[in-house]
Amino acid sequence: MSTPPSPSPARWFRALRRTRLGEPCLKTYPLECVDLLRRARVAFQAGRTLKENFRLAQLEAVVRMLEEHECDFVDALGRDLHKPRFETVMSELLLVKNEALYAFSNLKKWMQPQHVERNLSTTLDECLVVNEPLGVVLIAGTWSSPVQMCLVPLVGAIAAGNCAIINPSECTSHTSELLHRLIPLYLDNECFHVILAGASDLPEVVELKFDHVFFTGNREEGNRIAQAAARTLTPVTLILGGKNPCYVDCQCDIATTAQRLAWARFHNAGQSLVAPDYILCHADVKARLVQALKCCLMQFYGPDPRESRSFGRMVNLEIFNRTRDMLWRSGKVAMGGQVIEAEKYIAPTILTDVAESDPIMQQDVFGPVLPVLTVNNEDEAIAFINKQEKPLCVYAYSNNSKVISRLMSETSSGSFCSNDSILQSLMVALPFGGVGASGTGSYHGRYSFDTFSHRKSCLLRGTRFECVTYLRYPPYEDRNLSLMTWASTLSQKSQGWCQIL
């Protein structure tokens, strides 16, 4: 396994100086990106990323980077989001490591060309599908899970043999700066670059022409990226946030439900793309659910969550203000509601008596606020969910499997989970992505590899048996056509069709 080339002394100095003084990183302007893109393209065309050994080495390097700098990541995320150590390690670092190891052990199998089913006319030929890298891809992460959203797609891009330019979100400045410093030390310097472009500059960067753009974020930004990509005919994968509904049925174990819901909603201080956004609770159990949620919160974070080491903070003032406004103008506070601007702290809050027209139901909730709406039965819940845009996830809690299947088949979303939340997005074997307004494309595990590959179909024929092929050439005759129609009916039973052309 070869070590990646060391960066130049000047770059070392700049990196060291930056971290020591703790100053924020300089933004990368689109003009600089042109140069980085050119270098990545040259490296790709030289064929460096095509070899299996290279890809395996890079994947191993990613794992090493996470293991050796675990403390740095915990520290950076702690400073950005006040993320507890447990959450950083579990939901960010472990996830990326799992993906990298999964890709590492399956890479050989994924890289093999796939032989496909043949028909009568191609029985003597080789028909296969070859997986090729696309070229240079752009991966833009989001601030809610900064490490995971950048590095999991990167694992897929590396496994597929592409070069990549990564853009971690500018909101989590410490984490982006850490990635900017670490990646050149572990991964190949020509193939993989980290840029720090702002959200408003991203469409301009996309127009520089990449071979694929992978974007995670909110809907407005996703829209702008999609349009910029359309102008250059670049395929995109968009993972956009939405309002994830959660239905709680009358027949369910309230204590367990409340525990799972509370964990899902309030981890990372509610700043998650896959957390349940609002609850549609059956009227019979609503009071008990709210009570159970209060107990759980007390259990998790103690009487004063501000003192708890397990509770996070808002990432910046903009999000803090937005969440606070939504909180103050919607429904009734059943628990929590305290805010402290200096610390960007919002207490875990449960809102009841929320109306559909309230501000909190109009936008995605990126904070530790859980609105609880009442419905009379699952029909109302399904109707409510279908009125909104298709979300990233739909959750349902019930002991009745019929209710679960109804909820699953009559709604549409990127993914579905019953009696739990978020777990379906952590599994390496399930595709994670959106549909409709929550995005296009999916990733995780094999799906990341497929997202960043082009499946080229190859048909390798021979030049013999021209006597059969001649049937398709002009001048056309009735005799030839009837021969071919006869041959076509012959093989209908076996495979469905034959086309001797």
Next chain:
Amino acid sequence: MERQVVQRAREAYLSGRTRPLEFRLQQLHALQRMITEKETEISTALKQDINRSQYDTPLLELVGIENEIKLAIEKLAEWAAPRSVERNLLTISDEVYVQPEPLGVVLIIGAWNYPWAVTLQPLVGAIAAGNAAVVKPSELSEYSSLLLRALLPRYLDKDLYPVVTGGVSETQELLRLRFDHVFYTGSSTVGKLVMEAAARHLTPVTLELGGKSPCYIDKNCDIRIACRRITWGKFVNCGQTCIAPDYILCEPCIQGQVVECIRQTLLEFYGADPKCSPDYGRIINQRHFSRVMSLMEGYTPVVGGQSDASQCYIAPTVLKDVPPHSRLMQEEIFGPLLPIVTVSDMDDAIRFINEREKPLAMYIFCSDKKATKRMIEETTSGGVTVNDVMMHYTLSSLPFGGVGQSGMGCYHGKHTFDQLSHHRACLVRSLGMESVNLARYPPQDRRRARRVRMALKSPLIDMSKRTFIWAVTATVIGFGLFITLLVILLIAAGLNCTCWYWRGFYNYF
């Protein structure tokens, strides 16, 4: 008007009619009946549009559609079933699967070169996946689009699968509305506009665009057969095929031979005057006729070159020694002109292809398997056919699509179904076994963290080589120990029984 049509389709889709598999199968059967019953009308329409010969129509278009329908009918239950996936320790007792679901209302924009194939094949996939579809055939193939508009409502559900005809303004009006997927076949310039319009609604697209498909002829292959196949592929439908070999790359030493073989083949196929041959097509309209003629300006063809503007007829034409920077080599020809560009060897050809945009298809005529493999690895394109042209289109198990400027997404067979479905990840858990979950809730500590780390570990079984070797060694040692134990026990017990045995043996004697 378009708005109402789309609204009706959406309402029909939301009513849930398309969900049951029986409905989808019934629609597919109806579509199949339409193709078989109306074959003559379709051939007539195509003859009027593009002067397609009556033998070409079933061969190139209808057989393909029929086969797609038959495949979809046969495999629909399999495709629409939930697909189970690998579980990890945490989810070992849960149901984990991927469920294909319909997207909603799909817009299918067809092209004029194969008006029935490129419009109806995506429609088959849309119906199979349970979507509603708005079909917009190309206005340039007038008779075909009018016929489709008359026929489709008679066989398929009127609300779910409406046909919208019209020109540029109607298409733009349609694109302003919101769909759940847009499937477009056509040119790159319009493809960009379609993608931009779709991006405004965050609609995913499948684009089947064109490109200049190179065709490399190695000097050590059977040139006669190669030229015959290339000639067929290039001049069928008068060169107006998205996957037709656009230009030939060969070494200067065989160029003359190639030209001669093509000339001979053209005589065989279309006779001395292709204008009189019933099997040779015409250019679709005056605009394209002028475009193709202008590409030829300044070059003298070695074969053909005649044209007749009144009939939109261009003779099968071959040009040799075409310089790489000429206009002929800048845009997709989409006509019966075949330029030959000389390259010094295969590496030069690879370099030439890689300098340009990624094409929709690439053709290699070479008898050396290693060299062919190398060429496939070092270049990229939507698809490749070796020692023939266009045949990778006919196999429905191969995904057909472009890459880069030649398009995105793929279809044919199961791939159309997958492209027009949403693959929803489903995790069905139970509310029991909460004790396992306690580890993930705050407040956390090291012990819990270790437990969660183990539960989330993936893959479930460590398939690495080291573990495998340890497992095998351990099994062998264990087995060996077991055998030893058995032998010892046997000897210990057997000292008596063997003695008894031998005693018995002696007694016998």
